[in-house]
Amino acid sequence: MLNFICYLLNGLSLGCIYALIAVGYTMVYGIIKLINFAHGEFYMFGAFVGYYTLMLLFGGSATGADVSFAALLGAILIAGISTGILAVIVERIVYRPLRKSGRIVALLAALGVSLLMQNGAQQTFGAKDRPYPHTFTSQRYPRMQIQPESLVPNARVMAERDVSVVFTVPKEHGRLTLVDNVVQRGNALDEFAKKRLDGILAQAKKDGCDATVYSYPAVTVTSYDGLIICVLATITLLLYLLVQHTRFGRAMRAVSHDFDAASLMGIDVSRVITGTFFIGAFVAGVGGTLGGGMYYNSVGPLMGLMVGLKAFVSAVIGGIGSIPGALAGALLLGVSEALVSSMIPQGSLYSDAFTFAILIVMLLVRPSGLLGKPASDKL
Amino acid sequence: MFDQAVAFWGHHLIMVGIWLTLTLSLNLINGYCGLFSLGHQGFWAAGAYAAGATVVFLPHGTGLNWLGFVLSFGVGTFVAALFGFLVGLPCLRLKGDYLAIATLGFSEILRNVVQNCSPLGSSLGLSVPNVMRDATGKIPNYFIYIALSWGMAGLTTILLRNLVRSSHGRAIQAIRDDERAAELLGVNLTSYKVLVFTSGAGVAGLAGALFANYNSFVTLEDFNFNAGVLMVVMVVLGGMGDLLGTFLATITLYFIPVLLALWLPATRIPVFYDPTQGGVVYSEIKNLWQVLFSVLLIVVVLVRPQGILKGVTLKWPKFSK
Amino acid sequence: MDNSPASRAPFLVAKGLNKRFGGLAAVTAFSVSVDEGEIVGLIGPNGAGKTTVFNLLTGAYQPDTGSIHVAGVATRGLKPNRVTALGLARTFQNIRLFKDMTVLENAMTGFQTQCKSGVLSAVLKTRSHRDEEKRIRSDAQNLLELMGLAEKSQMLSGNLPYGEQRKLEIARALAAAPKVLLLDEPAAGMNDTESESLRQLLINIQTKFNVSLLVIEHDMAFVMGMVDRLLVLDHGLTIAEGTPAEIRSHPKVIEAYLGKDYAENDG
Numbered sequence: 018m019l020n021f022i023c024y025l026l027n028g029l030s031l032g033c034i035y036a037l038i039a040v041g042y043t044m045v046y047g048i049i050k051l052i053n054f055a056h057g058e059f060y061m062f063g064a065f066v067g068y069y070t071l072m073l074l075f076g077g078s079a080t081g082a083d084v085s086f087a088a089l090l091g092a093i094l095i096a097g098i099s100t101g102i103l104a105v106i107v108e109r110i111v112y113r114p115l116r117k118s119g120r121i122v123a124l125l126a127a128l129g130v131s132l133l134m135q136n137g138a139q140q141t142f143g144a145k146d147r148p149y150p151h152t153f154t155s156q157r158y159p160r161m162q163i164q165p166e167s168l169v170p171n172a173r174v175m176a177e178r179d180v181s182v183v184f185t186v187p188k189e190h191g192r193l194t195l196v197d198n199v200v201q202r203g204n205a206l207d208e209f210a211k212k213r214l215d216g217i218l219a220q221a222k223k224d225g226c227d228a229t230v231y232s233y234p235a236v237t238v239t240s241y242d243g244l245i246i247c248v249l250a251t252i253t254l255l256l257y258l259l260v261q262h263t264r265f266g267r268a269m270r271a272v273s274h275d276f277d278a279a280s281l282m283g284i285d286v287s288r289v290i291t292g293t294f295f296i297g298a299f300v301a302g303v304g305g306t307l308g309g310g311m312y313y314n315s316v317g318p319l320m321g322l323m324v325g326l327k328a329f330v331s332a333v334i335g336g337i338g339s340i341p342g343a344l345a346g347a348l349l350l351g352v353s354e355a356l357v358s359s360m361i362p363q364g365s366l367y368s369d370a371f372t373f374a375i376l377i378v379m380l381l382v383r384p385s386g387l388l389g390k391p392a393s394d395k396l
Numbered sequence: 397m398f399d400q401a402v403a404f405w406g407h408h409l410i411m412v413g414i415w416l417t418l419t420l421s422l423n424l425i426n427g428y429c430g431l432f433s434l435g436h437q438g439f440w441a442a443g444a445y446a447a448g449a450t451v452v453f454l455p456h457g458t459g460l461n462w463l464g465f466v467l468s469f470g471v472g473t474f475v476a477a478l479f480g481f482l483v484g485l486p487c488l489r490l491k492g493d494y495l496a497i498a499t500l501g502f503s504e505i506l507r508n509v510v511q512n513c514s515p516l517g518s519s520l521g522l523s524v525p526n527v528m529r530d531a532t533g534k535i536p537n538y539f540i541y542i543a544l545s546w547g548m549a550g551l552t553t554i555l556l557r558n559l560v561r562s563s564h565g566r567a568i569q570a571i572r573d574d575e576r577a578a579e580l581l582g583v584n585l586t587s588y589k590v591l592v593f594t595s596g597a598g599v600a601g602l603a604g605a606l607f608a609n610y611n612s613f614v615t616l617e618d619f620n621f622n623a624g625v626l627m628v629v630m631v632v633l634g635g636m637g638d639l640l641g642t643f644l645a646t647i648t649l650y651f652i653p654v655l656l657a658l659w660l661p662a663t664r665i666p667v668f669y670d671p672t673q674g675g676v677v678y679s680e681i682k683n684l685w686q687v688l689f690s691v692l693l694i695v696v697v698l699v700r701p702q703g704i705l706k707g708v709t710l711k712w713p714k715f716s717k
Numbered sequence: 718m719d720n721s722p723a724s725r726a727p728f729l730v731a732k733g734l735n736k737r738f739g740g741l742a743a744v745t746a747f748s749v750s751v752d753e754g755e756i757v758g759l760i761g762p763n764g765a766g767k768t769t770v771f772n773l774l775t776g777a778y779q780p781d782t783g784s785i786h787v788a789g790v791a792t793r794g795l796k797p798n799r800v801t802a803l804g805l806a807r808t809f810q811n812i813r814l815f816k817d818m819t820v821l822e823n824a825m826t827g828f829q830t831q832c833k834s835g836v837l838s839a840v841l842k843t844r845s846h847r848d849e850e851k852r853i854r855s856d857a858q859n860l861l862e863l864m865g866l867a868e869k870s871q872m873l874s875g876n877l878p879y880g881e882q883r884k885l886e887i888a889r890a891l892a893a894a895p896k897v898l899l900l901d902e903p904a905a906g907m908n909d910t911e912s913e914s915l916r917q918l919l920i921n922i923q924t925k926f927n928v929s930l931l932v933i934e935h936d937m938a939f940v941m942g943m944v945d946r947l948l949v950l951d952h953g954l955t956i957a958e959g960t961p962a963e964i965r966s967h968p969k970v971i972e973a974y975l976g977k978d979y980a981e982n983d984g
Contacts, residue, residue, distance in 0.1 A: 129629075377505075
């Protein structure tokens with residue numbers, strides 16, 4: 018039972034990370050009907066800004082002492098604001114000239130921006146994932162580093178408790194799958210997981226990559242879970258106040274409801290779009306620092322790819338265009354992923370397939386999502 | 397020196413033929429029928445893995461699997477077409493962005509399943525010991541593969557051209573322009589959409605089969621999301637539903653990165669100042685081609701959103717008569 | 718066909734059609750029958766449910782209750798393409814041409830129900846397929862000629878002037894060889910001379926193709942001068958039915974729909 022609650026909490030944290038990205042997806046889609054595929058890269062950018070802020074401004078380190086809580090909040094804020102500004106620049110240069118060019122062209126431009134940011138980040142930050150500066154080490158899950166050669170002896174150590182094994186295989190070349198997971202619940206690695214692990218380690222060696230294996234108890238609830246949930250709650254409250262009770266929020270709702278009518282009513286549509294991009298990217302930047310960086314303790318140029326896609330799936334599940342929908346969809350997806358990963362044997366291997374299967378079922382059964390308005394087919 | 401040149405240009409010529417086949421088949425789905433798919437790489441992968449598995453698992457004596465090689469093209473096409481059918485059927489009700497995401501979802505599911513399927517090599521890849529190679533088995537016979545790959549692209553072009561200029565092609569394009577109006581003129585939406593998905597996927601599967609046999613190794617990395625994006629970009633910039641444009645866009649976009657990587661100097665330039673990594677970060681200009689390529693992509697989309705050739709009158713060269 | 722019992726009944730019969738959208742009753746208890754060679758008008762103020770009636774008849778919407786028979790076949794539940802194949806074709810109020818195709822290709826697309834050659838023979842360009850294409854091409858050319866569009870057959874349909882786009886839509890619908898042609902505001906946006914010539918054209922078409930017409934129209938003069946019968950819809954209800962003369966003097970119509978304006982403008 019206690020385990021189950023822990024899975025649930027882990028799932029909620031995962032859902033919160035998805036939610037922080039999904040909100041931006043859904044807001045931008047609601048206003049200009051663009052799937053901003055670069056949004057996952059905004060998350061990555063935020064994580065890097067947070068990383069450098071902590072390392073350079075607040076004296077953080079990936080091996081040494083923790084930074085203060087205030088520094089942590091500062092890094093989150095700075096990351097959010099910088100990401101917001103980047104998004105506004107991207108909107109101004111790339112998306113705005115294409116506003117009249119049709120959705121598919123805009124989608125292509127978004128894919129282009131996403132590619133540019135991934136490739137640019139790989140060149141400037143290097144292709145390898147880096148560990149994040151320490152924040153709550155005292156409460157960080159016990160973690161040890163195992164050399165590939167010593168895996169088998171260590172398996173015995175692991176056997177004494179409920180473990181997961183996560184290892185990263187940074188590849189110099191090859192663009193995807195920088196992080197691979199073998200999560201194994203129960204007492205020891207089973208045959209299948211061992212074989213998989215051995216295979217990937219051998220391949221990594223052949224490719225000349227460093228392979229690091231981490232192990233930690235599968236079930237942990239840390240301060241990060243609490244922090245992430247608090248931050249998401251705060252952001253949700255602020256967004257609610259912004260959308261429902263400010264002039265900007267009213268303008269946003271009007272533009273989202275009817276773009277042309279809103280501009281005829283004298284609403285400065287461009288300003289609303291700029292603001293929407295800023296807010297969405299701000300939240301994603303916060304998510305990058307908090308989720309990508311601190312929660313997963315890793316930051317890398319391709320970290321936004323799969324998380325971004327899953328956040329988008331969350332937005333679609335919740336009903337794209339609806340902020341409460343995105344939150345609900347993200348939490349639902351996070352929790353169900355965590356439960357599938359932990360409760361079903363080998364479930365974690367198929368969590369991606371599971372996510373996209375949910376997406377497709379949702380699209381077929383209720384394309385407008387959980388909380389979205391059904392679209393009418395006008396004739 | 398000559399051998400090296402043959403290997404370099406031979407490889408790229410074969411790959412261009414494969415990419416042409418991919419973009420032409422995607423053009424049927426995206427360009428002519430207006431069904432915006434982001435999952436074409438999945439059909440490509442399905443064909444490649446099915447063909448690879450045929451070569452690997454079809455029982456044969458010692459030596460190379462000739463029968464497997466021949467059969468693999470049929471199997472690759474069939475399996476991919478079957479996937480196309482299975483994807484097309486439930487996706488009929490979806491449009492635009494939603495369809496794009498659903499097709500992407502399908503290809504991600506396929507990817508995730510292959511990733512965990514050890515007979516197919518999981519994420520390590522599948523080695524396809526095949527024929528049409530020299531005695532060491534390492535060097536493929538470039539000329540035969542060039543002929544196969546361009547033969548495939550040429551045949552696809554002719555058949556696709558015949559199709560889109562027929563009554564069926566008009567029905568398909570009518571669906572793109574106005575689905576409801578087409579249906580009210582007697583066009584059966586279901587059968588045409590399934591037809592388009594199935595045949596487009598089948599042709600992509602054929603390209604996958606050729607790729608698996610030529611490359612003698614397939615991994616999921618070959619069929620990642622970015623490959624799918626590149627295909628879509630080629631089709632859109634070629635001007636959706638424009639065969640000549642697709643040809644030019646595919647060849648250009650394929651060779652730009654190749655030539656950039658070839659011609660850019662190896663000079664190291666500073667790209668970033670990073671105290672956490674010990675100061676200035678250098679990178680070879682050569683390695684910046686990906687960045688340049690993505691910038692170029694954005695610029696082209698900004699400058700000519702309607703496709704490179706739209707509005708430019710160019711006559712398709714006449715093959716027959 | 719001619720001696721089957723179905724053909725003796727009117728070609729198109731709809732009985733008791735009801736359609737609600739959410740809480741709104743778009744069409745209530747609508748019945749109509751169109752016999753061979755008839756021209757029937759459907760009028761009513763904006764939002765009266767006229768286009769919804771067309772959508773129900775052609776199968777684009779399914780009625781909540783009621784029955785529709787086309788050529789004696791019950792069409793409730795059939796897809797629109799099947800209904801079209803039975804002999805019902807339509808045009809649209811807001812023109813819906815295939816804008817990326819030429820004028821000729823648009824007309825040729827109308828022949829969809831008559832294309833018999835399979836996909837394989839199309840891809841391989843077999844003789845029978847080429848013959849069929851040739852036939853469709855010349856038939857389409859003839860239709861365009863009739864509509865006065867022959868010289869513009871290679872233009873992109875989106876570049877035609879508005880009035881000609883409407884004519885092309887009619888040509889495209891005629892290509893489906895319908896027994897009943899449903900026209901949704903064919904004269905909308907035309908000036909008096911244009912709509913007069915269109916009226917003549919429609920009457921010609923009616924006799925030449927022996928096709929019945931069901932016409933939605935706002936322009937009273939246009940519709941009164943050509944129809945045999947009229948139905949008047951208001952808020953989804955059929956408030957009157959009869960010859961133009963009867964409708965003109967029908968008190969309910971004058972009160973609910975035509976009002977004073979009609980008396981001043983057209984009376």
